[in-house]
Amino acid sequence: MYLxxxxxxxxxxxxxxxxxxxxxxxxxxxxADVHFATAGHADRSERHARDLxxxxxxxxxxxDPPDRFDVVGxxxxxxxxxxxxxxxxxxxxxxxxxxxxxTAVLQAAKAxxxxxxxxxxxxxxxxxxxxxxxxxxxxxxxAPQTLLVA
Amino acid sequence: MRTDRIDDIxxxxxxxxxxxxxxxxxxxxxxxxxxxxxxxxxxxxxxxxCSNGCGLEVAVSGGKMVGVRGVASDRxxxxxxxxxxxxxxxxxxxxxxxxxxxxxxxxxxxxxxETAMSxxxxxxxxxxxxxxxxxxxxxxxxxxxxxxYYALAMIAKGGIGTPHLDGNTRWCTATAAAALSETxxxxxxxxxxxxxxxCEALFLxxxxxxxxxxxxxSRMLDRLDGPRPPRVVCxxxxxxxxxxxxxxxxxxxxxxxxxxxxxxxREVIERGYVDRAYVDAHTVGFDDVVEATxxxxxxxxxxxxxxxxxxVRRAAEIFGTSERVVSTCSMGVYQSHQATAAxxxxxxxxxxRGMLGRPGAGILQMNGQPTAQxxxxxxxxxxxxxxxxxxxxxxxxxxxxxxNVEPGTIPDWSEPTHGMQMFRYAEQGSIGFxxxxxxxxxxxxxxxxxxxxxLSGDQCFVVVSDAYxxxxxxxxxxxxxxxxWAEKTGTYTNVDRTVHLQDKAVDPPxxxxxxxxxFVDYARRLGLHDREGAPLPPFETPEGAFDxxxxxxxxxxxxxxxxxxxxxxxxxxxQWPCTASAPSGTERxxxxxxxxxDRAICETYGHDLATGAPxxxxxxxxxxxxxxxxxxxxxxxxxxxxxxxxxxxxxxxGRTVYQFHTRTKTGRSPALEAAAPSMxxxxxxxxxxxxxxxEGDVVRVTSRRGAVEAPARVAALREGVVFxxxxxxxxxxxDLTLGAWDPVSKQPEYKVAAVAVERVAAGTGLAPAxxxxxxxxxxPRGDARTEEG
Numbered sequence: 001m002y003l004x005x006x007x008x009x010x011x012x013x014x015x016x017x018x019x020x021x022x023x024x025x026x027x028x029x030x031x032a033d034v035h036f037a038t039a040g041h042a043d044r045s046e047r048h049a050r051d052l053x054x055x056x057x058x059x060x061x062x063x064d065p066p067d068r069f070d071v072v073g074x075x076x077x078x079x080x081x082x083x084x085x086x087x088x089x090x091x092x093x094x095x096x097x098x099x100x101x102x103t104a105v106l107q108a109a110k111a112x113x114x115x116x117x118x119x120x121x122x123x124x125x126x127x128x129x130x131x132x133x134x135x136x137x138x139x140x141x142x143a144p145q146t147l148l149v150a
Numbered sequence: 151m152r153t154d155r156i157d158d159i160x161x162x163x164x165x166x167x168x169x170x171x172x173x174x175x176x177x178x179x180x181x182x183x184x185x186x187x188x189x190x191x192x193x194x195x196x197x198x199x200c201s202n203g204c205g206l207e208v209a210v211s212g213g214k215m216v217g218v219r220g221v222a223s224d225r226x227x228x229x230x231x232x233x234x235x236x237x238x239x240x241x242x243x244x245x246x247x248x249x250x251x252x253x254x255x256x257x258x259x260x261x262x263x264e265t266a267m268s269x270x271x272x273x274x275x276x277x278x279x280x281x282x283x284x285x286x287x288x289x290x291x292x293x294x295x296x297x298x299y300y301a302l303a304m305i306a307k308g309g310i311g312t313p314h315l316d317g318n319t320r321w322c323t324a325t326a327a328a329a330l331s332e333t334x335x336x337x338x339x340x341x342x343x344x345x346x347x348x349c350e351a352l353f354l355x356x357x358x359x360x361x362x363x364x365x366x367x368s369r370m371l372d373r374l375d376g377p378r379p380p381r382v383v384c385x386x387x388x389x390x391x392x393x394x395x396x397x398x399x400x401x402x403x404x405x406x407x408x409x410x411x412x413x414x415x416r417e418v419i420e421r422g423y424v425d426r427a428y429v430d431a432h433t434v435g436f437d438d439v440v441e442a443t444x445x446x447x448x449x450x451x452x453x454x455x456x457x458x459x460x461x462v463r464r465a466a467e468i469f470g471t472s473e474r475v476v477s478t479c480s481m482g483v484y485q486s487h488q489a490t491a492a493x494x495x496x497x498x499x500x501x502x503r504g505m506l507g508r509p510g511a512g513i514l515q516m517n518g519q520p521t522a523q524x525x526x527x528x529x530x531x532x533x534x535x536x537x538x539x540x541x542x543x544x545x546x547x548x549x550x551x552x553x554n555v556e557p558g559t560i561p562d563w564s565e566p567t568h569g570m571q572m573f574r575y576a577e578q579g580s581i582g583f584x585x586x587x588x589x590x591x592x593x594x595x596x597x598x599x600x601x602x603x604x605l606s607g608d609q610c611f612v613v614v615s616d617a618y619x620x621x622x623x624x625x626x627x628x629x630x631x632x633x634x635w636a637e638k639t640g641t642y643t644n645v646d647r648t649v650h651l652q653d654k655a656v657d658p659p660x661x662x663x664x665x666x667x668x669f670v671d672y673a674r675r676l677g678l679h680d681r682e683g684a685p686l687p688p689f690e691t692p693e694g695a696f697d698x699x700x701x702x703x704x705x706x707x708x709x710x711x712x713x714x715x716x717x718x719x720x721x722x723x724x725q726w727p728c729t730a731s732a733p734s735g736t737e738r739x740x741x742x743x744x745x746x747x748d749r750a751i752c753e754t755y756g757h758d759l760a761t762g763a764p765x766x767x768x769x770x771x772x773x774x775x776x777x778x779x780x781x782x783x784x785x786x787x788x789x790x791x792x793x794x795x796x797x798x799x800x801x802x803x804g805r806t807v808y809q810f811h812t813r814t815k816t817g818r819s820p821a822l823e824a825a826a827p828s829m830x831x832x833x834x835x836x837x838x839x840x841x842x843x844x845e846g847d848v849v850r851v852t853s854r855r856g857a858v859e860a861p862a863r864v865a866a867l868r869e870g871v872v873f874x875x876x877x878x879x880x881x882x883x884x885d886l887t888l889g890a891w892d893p894v895s896k897q898p899e900y901k902v903a904a905v906a907v908e909r910v911a912a913g914t915g916l917a918p919a920x921x922x923x924x925x926x927x928x929x930p931r932g933d934a935r936t937e938e939g
Contacts, residue, residue: 031574032889033896036790037761081578133763141564141571149284149580 003108004062005069010101011052012071017094018045020074024087027077031084037134038091044127045098051120071097081150085142092135099128153177155233156825159807159922160360160368165376168510172347172369176229179236180209180217189216194719195652196226196642198293198635199234199810201323201517202363203644205722206231208239208636208655215239215636215656224722226343226648232364233822234810239635241818246617247631248660258619258629263661266628270585271675273611277582278310283561287314287572287581290530291588292322292519295640295652297695298665299521300702302587303529304687305669308553309678313561314581316532318589319525320569321898322518325484327526327533328895329493330515331754333501334779335747336537336707337526340500340739341476341512342725343646346370348510351381351472353465355496356407356482356901357516360391361807361923363645367391381472383465385410386482387802388832388873389866390924398465401868402455404802405789405902408488411495412786413451414466416443418502423470428504432743434773435781439498442783454786456868469499474510481518481804485901487789490894491759494782501779507741514645518805521642527708528699532566532895535699536706537753540565541767544750552702554680565764568896570889573601579609586614587665588632592621593812593879596887596898597855615665618814621879632665633658634815639692640666641718647725647736649710651718666692704729707739707746707753740779747775759784762893789902790890797853797904799837799872801886807923809877817877829860829881830917832873833907835928838864845927846913853905856885861917862909866928872905875919 021042029035074090077083102121109117155161155177164173180186192207197218205224209217218239220229250266251258277285288306290299306315327337334340346352346369360367373379374395384396385407393399402410418424419440429436448466452459469475477500483492493515505511517523529535538545540562550557567575573595575581595601605612605625614626623629637658643649658664663671670690678686689695693715704711709727712735718724725735746752755770757763759782765773773780793800808825809816816822831851833843843849849862851872858874858881867873874883886905891898919925 030577032570033891033893036890037893040787081580130758130761130763133758134761137761137763141567144563145284145575145580149281149575150578 001060002063003105003112004056004059005065006101006105006108007052007056007059008062009069009071010098010105011049011056013094013098013101014045014049014052016071016073017091017098018042018049020091020094021045023074023077024091028084028087034084034138041131041134048124048127051124055117055120081142081146085139085146088135088139092132092139095128095131095135099132102128153179153236155231155236156821157922159233159364160371161230163375164372166372167377168348168350168373170347172228172372174222174228176220176222177231177236178217178219184211184216193636193653193655194221194722195636196650196723197231197235198520198642199238199815200363201520201522201645202226202365203520203642203648203650203723204231204235204365205650206235210655213656215243221722226644226723227365230365230368233808234816237819237821238810238816240820241815242617242634244818246659246662247619247629248662249631250661251629253627258624266630267671267675270613270628270672273583274676281582283310283312284314285581286310286312286583287576287585289569289572289584289586289589289591290317290525292317292319292517292522292525293588294521294525294665295638295692296521296524296528296642296699297640297692298669299525299528299530300535300699301666301669301687301695303535304553305673305678307529307534307560308555309673309676309686311559311561313564314567314572314575315530316567316569316572317525317530318569318591318594319519319522319531320896321594322481323484323522323526324532324897325489325493325892325895326479326515326517327531328490329497332490332494332756332759332780332782332894333497334740334745335752335775337533337753338707338739339514339645339647340506341514341646342737343369344737345476345510345512346373349380349474349476350510351383351468351475353383353469353475353477354392355385355477355479357478357480358386358388358390358392358804358924359478362480362518362805364807381468383468387868387871388924397468398461400455400457400461400465402457403868404482404800404871405486405792406455406786407483407486407492408495409446409451409454409786410462411492412443412446412783413448413462414469415439415495415498415502415783416446417448417463417466418470418499419443421466421470424502425504428743429502433501433779433781434775439781439783442785446786469503475500475505476510476512476514478514478516480516482901484895484897485899487890487892487899487902488784488787489892489897491784494759498781498783501781507738507743512738517645520644523643523645523647527643527703532568533753534560536703537708538706539753539755541755541764553686554682555686556681570891570896570898573604576610577604581610583611584613586612586622588616590620590622590812590814592625593882593884594876596884596900597889598882598884599856600889615668617662620812620814630668631660631662632668633662638664638666641696643726648723649713649718649726650723651715653719666695744777745775745779747780748777756780757894759894790899791888791902791904793870793904797906799905799907800870801851801853801872801874801903801905802901803874803876803883803887806875806877806925807920809875811877812879813877826918826920828918829858829878830863830875830919831860832863832865832867832919832925834867834869834871835864836869838862841907841909843909844913845929846915846917847909848911848913850908850910851886851905853886853903855887858883858885859910861913863917863919863925864928865925872907876900
């Protein structure tokens with residue numbers, strides 16, 4: 001049973017996403033909306049990761065993951081407007097990984113009739129959807145200026 | 151008759167009961183040595199020194215303004231004028247710029263219009279050639295005329311094609327616009343000032359109306375002193391004059407509006423005050439509001455906001471047991487981190503009770519400035535002209551037809567750029583040309599050290615149109631001298647949609663020109679034209695611009711098609727929408743319970759109130775409001791910056807009674823200047839005692855952005871809160887404030903910043919703050935200092 005394994009993946013993805021938001025928040029402090037919004041997103045993703053750690057405690061040990069299973073994080077923020085846009089794209093990928101992994105976990109939780117895990121993942125899903133919408137908005141808003149003028 | 155509005159700010163009372171007309175009282179001020187017999191002409195118009203828009207007449211003698219008097223028949227003020235209305239115009243007669251200036255060898259030097267405009271146009275053209283329209287930005291005001299905004303919207307969006315057009319209205323009324331359009335589908339004030347004459351209860355959220363709109367407060371006072379007065383609920387961390395008259399004063403910690411409002415919404419629902427028939431017929435989203443506010447108990451809100459939970463219950467009970475409530479929101483709500491959500495919550499309360507569109511039941515999402523509404527409706531802010539939706543291709547195409555330009559010229563790929571972002575682009579140099587008209591961001595923006603650097607740097611060419619050498623103009627590359635109020639003709643629209651025409655009364659000084667004249671000259675020099683090669687904009691005069699605007703507004707919520715200059719000149723203020731079928735204007739919106747939320751009409755498809763992410767057309771179709779209002783709510787979140795050990799106080803900033811904004815006019819009006827000449831800070835008495843600070847002592851207030859020193863006023867405000875007026879450029883409150891904003895309206899957070907306070911020197915008497923307002927000292931003659939101090 002790989003549910004625990006994929007729940008671990010979800011937690012790692014949330015943790016990597018939260019760290020990515022923190023990097024972007026700190027690295028792009030002069031872009032105030034990015035700075036404050038990503039700090040808020042980081043708080044939520046960290047809370048998700050904590051909730052998932054608690055959920056993992058009541059599941060059996062994880063099976064060995066398949067190859068190339070780990071999540072690659074964002075690392076340090078890239079400087080300048082062109083760097084910010086690239087950082088936002090990375091955050092989008094990480095948030096999408098969270099979203100898709102959660103879909104997989106949620107489906108398994110439903111099939112397992114694990115209502116606690118269903119409720120938990122569904123509760124988190126709205127936050128991730130909001131993050132993805134924010135990322136899309138910010139990419140759309142900044143791309144013309146960055147790609148054409150900056 | 152001589153009127154004194156310095157010591158007697160609100161004037162004599164004229165008490166009256168609900169449903170009876172507000173009595174007339176005409177206020178007048180003529181300069182010393184001038185009598186009514188000396189006045190050659192009285193020129194009709196309206197005051198331009200707050201968003202109230204009081205009807206007045208300008209006295210002219212010998213080609214000069216020599217006085218003003220209120221218009222008895224005007225629906226807004228019934229003859230009254232406040233301190234700024236009576237005396238502020240005198241500031242127009244000093245220190246005026248009369249010739250253009252250009253920067254040479256680091257210094258601004260006088261030049262002629264030809265040289266200055268050639269430079270402006272050359273810089274624009276070279277940037278357009280090198281970078282395209284995104285290299286240019288235009289930043290305006292809440293002080294220009296409707297005609298000027300519309301001309302600039304046409305130039306920027308129809309001619310040049312840049313989305314970088316915004317104004318200082320972003321700092322003051324963007325949240326009003328955002329909340330109205332989120333809830334009702336379009337900007338536009340539902341209520342009317344006449345609702346004050348009829349209401350049973352008044353709720354004022356973050357709105358120190360006694361100082362910011364003194365004549366509106368006079369109107370409220372005349373109800374409060376009359377038979378069957380309204381109950382008042384005041385939400386303000388300071389003990390304002392409004393708070394003194396309140397049935398319930400909720401002195402919440404600044405930054406916690408949404409916690410309180412969600413609790414009020416929850417109480418109204420829980421205690422069965424909801425008008426279910428109205429909600430079912432005229433709204434969508436009720437279940438979402440129930441869910442978002444489910445945990446917001448009075449006890450929880452009391453804890454978050456620092457107020458007694460029973461006071462939250464009492465406020466909800468007043469709202470729930472009154473049939474006619476007027477609610478107003480102002481900067482205390484708008485200049486905060488969940489501003490749009492909080493302002494929407496006020497809209498929600500009225501929708502839940504079905505209290506809209508009938509006498510005494512109204513919402514006034516206040517504006518700060520007298521022409522802010524025009525900035526918004528003419529398309530210099532978050533919407534396209536006529537509250538058109540940039541995301542609706544039919545609206546963009548309609549605008550392109552009106553202007554006879556290619557639809558592809560009009561920037562429609564994202565929301566118009568907001569002011570804070572424009573200054574960020576200017577900081578980075580991707581906006582290489584920034585034209586600032588009639589506003590003083592070097593004092594009014596948050597985090598000023600950074601703003602000054604942006605404006606003075608080489609990365610962006612800065613043009614400033616202003617009447618004075620303001621702190622902003624001093625940093626510009628080109629300064630263009632402008633005509634001021636009553637030196638040009640134009641219209642403007644107040645908080646309750648009342649349109650006034652101000653006729654030109656006198657000539658501007660020296661070579662100063664109207665902003666309309668300057669914008670049209672710029673467009674002609676740039677060679678802007680429509681599809682057939684005709685000049686764009688197609689008009690030259692204010693009346694020509696107004697007629698073009700009427701056509702643009704026809705059929706939209708802000709419909710001016712039934713108005714013209716001769717009607718406004720003869721009859722005074724008229725409320726839009728004014729059409730062939732409503733020729734006298736429209737007192738209240740939404741009397742029928744039908745809202746402009748149909749997809750084909752709405753100004754916006756709405757946003758996620760928590761993140762600001764826009765809903766797309768598909769999501770809006772799924773929501774399907776189709777003429778119903780949208781109930782929206784999100785849970786409370788903490789402010790961006792909260793007090794900690796290093797910065798233990800909550801700073802809030804605000805306007806006070808004798809000054810307006812950065813004092814460009816009021817600071818030059820002798821009576822107003824003498825009444826509040828320089829910067830002060832207000833501290834609560836227990837805080838002052840603890841820090842050994844006495845009345846008038848000089849304190850240093852420090853935030854993570856900067857520090858400001860000024861005398862302390864020991865005043866009646868919430869413990870732990872520091873209040874700073876933001877008028878004073880030499881010791882600017884905005885050196886302390888935070889460059890963060892509401893996610894939807896993008897309005898900056900001026901109302902919460904963490905600061906530290908220390909005493910640096912003994913004072914020499916009372917701080918230079920007003921004594922008859924919220925700033926009153928708690929001990930008028932005594933010293934609040936402790937023995938250790």
